Amino acid sequence: MDHAIEQVRLFVVMGGPVMAPLIIVGVLLWYLLLSRRLLLRRGIRGGLERTLEAALREPRSQRGRGIVGSAVAQSSYLFDLSTDAARAELEVIVSRCRLETERHAKFIGTLVAAAPLLGLLGTVSGMIETFESLTDMAMFSRTGGGISGGISEALTTTQMGLGIAIPGLLVARVLEGRARRLRDELDRLVLIFAETCESTRRGE
Numbered sequence: 001m002d003h004a005i006e007q008v009r010l011f012v013v014m015g016g017p018v019m020a021p022l023i024i025v026g027v028l029l030w031y032l033l034l035s036r037r038l039l040l041r042r043g044i045r046g047g048l049e050r051t052l053e054a055a056l057r058e059p060r061s062q063r064g065r066g067i068v069g070s071a072v073a074q075s076s077y078l079f080d081l082s083t084d085a086a087r088a089e090l091e092v093i094v095s096r097c098r099l100e101t102e103r104h105a106k107f108i109g110t111l112v113a114a115a116p117l118l119g120l121l122g123t124v125s126g127m128i129e130t131f132e133s134l135t136d137m138a139m140f141s142r143t144g145g146g147i148s149g150g151i152s153e154a155l156t157t158t159q160m161g162l163g164i165a166i167p168g169l170l171v172a173r174v175l176e177g178r179a180r181r182l183r184d185e186l187d188r189l190v191l192i193f194a195e196t197c198e199s200t201r202r203g204e
Contacts, residue, residue, distance in 0.1 A: 016153040018122035026164040029111040032104045033171050040178045043069020067182045071097045087194050094186045101179040112168045119161015126154030
């Protein structure tokens, strides 16, 4: 355990001053990705049509969990309104739910883009130290850097930046696909709600 901690410490030290911002970006990025994953829940089981019909019959049975589940639960209380008024209210509800599916998305994209740029900054910083050491003909400088220290900083920060950005980008794309499916289902909800209301009232 102590050996692993020492290895991590040495890795951070090799990265130079850019490593601290990179670690902060990495921790924040994965925190937001996890938060977004927990947010993007459907909240219902089974088909949307059956769930909505059940909600219209028993509004109080709906707890409103998840993005779609919340919209269904709120829509169940609009049945007493006229079809046009209910649909207008539901579109407002759906708009709010659609905004929920976009929470953190832009910030995550910014962090994914920032990670390799910070890695590149560390690369430039390391190469500057390397060239300065070559100018002074010093293998190691008094600060512990020198040629080998500069190369280590350049490679370590590049690796760290890409190690943060690539998995973060892949997970962000998967979550965006999930969010897109939820938005499509919310749009379907408005249409199904209007059809269900009309068919139910014709049957009364």
